[in-house]
Amino acid sequence: MFFILHDVLHAPEQLQALSAHAEVDADLMRQVGEEAGKFVGEVIAPLNREGDEIGAQWKDGTVTTPPGFREAYQAFWQAGWPALSAAAEDGGQGLPAVLEAMLYENLSAANHGWTMAPGLLHGAYECIKHHGSDALKARYLEKVATGEWLATMCLTEPHAGSDLGLVRTKAVPLASDAEGRFALSGTKIFISGGEHDLTDNIVHLVLARLPDAPPGPKGLSLFLVPKFYEDGSRSLVVCERIEEKMGLHGSPTCVMRFDEAAGWLVGEPGKGLNAMFVMMNAARLHVGLQGIGLLEAAWQKADAYARERQQMRAPGSASKAGQADPIHQHPAMRRILDAQRAWIDAGRLLAYRTALELDAVKQHPDAARKTAANRWCTLVTPVLKAAWTDQAFAGASACLQVFGGHGYVREWGIEQHVRDARVAMIYEGTNEIQAIDLLVRKVLPDGAGSLLTLLNDLAADLPETTNSATTNQALAQFASFSTEQLIKSTQADGASPELPYWVADDFLRALALLLMAWAWVHIAATPGAETDRWRNAQEGFWRWVWPEFDMRMAMMQATLASE
Structure with missing residues (x-):
């Protein structure tokens, strides 16, 4: 990771051209990266197997996450990890986006199910920061920036998958409401972390339609509905059930019902998709990083197994007749492992470059450089999301092949990577939609x-x-x-x-x-x-x-x- 970041991309030199990161050097980046790896390895990775086997549990509208998930998340946000790249004035650390990218790649490799919880935080932070009113920012921005409260993105409805123009959830002005809130009514599906016990509050960002809104996507507005209001009362948002899924068992995928739940308008009426795309674009880079991280995890398992497992003499081996060699010496296995390694390393370079370009878009003093950075992000982000999540699934399956029959049983853990990776090809815009x-x-x-x-x-x-x-x-x-x-x-x-x-x-x-x-x-x-x-x-x-x-x-x- 550091070879790509420092030696190939020369990230410190690029970042020091930005006033906000003038003091960021290779030593600081290495220190943050190593501490992140230590936290992820010691706190998050050990929860992966049990999180998959026990999964999130739903009862009477309440969701309980697997053992250890809440404690790990509380340690995560209190250590400042969600706030790495958020602005200092919002409670963040103001560090480069590429360090956040490295963190989430590690998290996805270690425990994809757990990582789904904070996965939307940065996008929600950017959405509220750029489109929320001063009152909403004062109430919610720092809580989301620091990760003290988690957030959701409520788009999909049972009849409207990728076609958001079909959204029916209604938002009606609340009569005599001193805060100018709206009553939201409708059902949203596939809501990651719509209900859980990880944090004391959940901030829902919801696409809905005002009474006079035209049909189609241009009629959608964005609203913020919390699980709990400032006075401690609970909003009229109900988790009807959680889905039984192929993978990501540790992450509750919820069906959420809004029963005239009171919420605030975010941004301008009819401009909901504009505000939401800030969140979705950030999420798409993170999903690309999920693909890289999951493929890395599968490769590490397969490479380690191939070096230990002995079967037959490899072609051209110096071993005596009748002796066995590690299967890592067999061309068929090396071909699998080298091909997946090629995808991981190139994807990592492209993803880290994209994260560097995101900071250049925001902060570079030269207009032409900002334009070039924006061009890169616009064209490369959908490629990262689609191609590397496709490869995460195909490559994880290829890595399972290295194990032979042992890969198909749960003992070795490789089959979980195949199951978990599959959904990344679907959410945050299917890969066909990315193309x-x-x-x-x-x-x-x-x-x-x-x-x-x-x-x-x-x-x-x-x-x-x-x-x-x-x-x-x-x-x-x-x-x-x-x-x-x-x-x-x-x-x-x-x-x-x-x-x-x-x-x-x-x-x-x-x-x-x-x-x-x-x-x-x-x-x-x-x-x-x-x-x-x-x-x-x-x-x-x-x-x-x-x-x-x-x-x-x-x-x-x-x-x-x-x-």
Whole structure:
């Protein structure tokens, strides 16, 4: 982690260009990272197995989390971990976003179910900070920033999954209410942490529709409804049940009913999605980090097992006939492990770079640099979310294969990673929606102008090393395809409106592979990457992962030709 952060990305030098982080150096970042790893390893990781086996329990509207979860969370927020990157004036520590990214990658690897609880905190903090009234900020901002109170994001309804325009929850002004509150009525589903015993209060951020609101997404407003009000009374929000899920048993996924629950408007009427997307975009980077963390955890288990488990002589082995070798020496196992390692290391570089760019967007003094940072975040975030959660599931399954039959039983713990990873492909916008968002909303509207600028920036930033020519050629190929074929085909007279939707998934995956190639060229050019650990992963990328790029390009070209 520190090799990527310090040696490859030169994070301290980048951060010191920002006035808010002028005093952040490598020693401080290492100290925070090591303390985070120690806390996660000693306090959070030991709860993973029991949290999965016992799970959250619901009874009469009350949810009890697995043994040790509450105590661990109380220690977590009191130690200041949720407040790492929140502003000091809001009770936070004002540290760089990349340190928070590292923390949540570790948390996801150690105990995904527990990590679901604080996973939305930073997004909720940003939402209230930028869109809440002064009164709401005074009442809730510091509590959320520090993590003393947890928060939810209440979007989905039984009849409306990804189509938020179908939301029916109503918000009606409360007559004679001195605070100008609204009564919210409706049902929300798939609400992570909608009810629990981890904190003394829960802050619900809820999408609802005012009486005079137009239909569709433009008619949605955002409201804040707490579990408890300042006078100690409880709001009319009821947890009807929790879902029985494939994985994440330690995290209560709730069905929440709002029975004329009193809440405050956040931001402007009809601008609820604008306010909520602040929360969702932060969550999407964190979900990408979940994918990286879960794949790292699966890889560590598989690598350790492969070095201990002995089966048959490996091809070319010096062992005597009849003797067995660790399965780590068998090419089939090395191929699995090296390919997943390639995804982890490249994904980590891209995610940490994205976190660095988030701080640049907010604080860099140069306008052009801020524009470039925003371009990176806009285009790369959906790629991280979709490609690395896809790979977390596929890669965890591949790592399970290393165990053979032992991987399919619970004793070794690898099967939990497969189950837990699956949902990350679905929530915070399904991966198909991420692909549509990337191509239809972010690439096509400006004729791929922003994408071409990003690709040119990547090409200009390539060091001269092995595979840099291959990467440069692929960047040029993708740029040419995007403008000469994709844009022209989708904008041609009589073009099917479905065309971009047919190729969106392949487009995102091809861009993910390009970004990985760029990342691996940079890693290979960094002193210290000559060791077997880095060389094996690099070879794993170019041999077992990179060839998919040509396949994705061929699939898109075939689709364009057939329409």
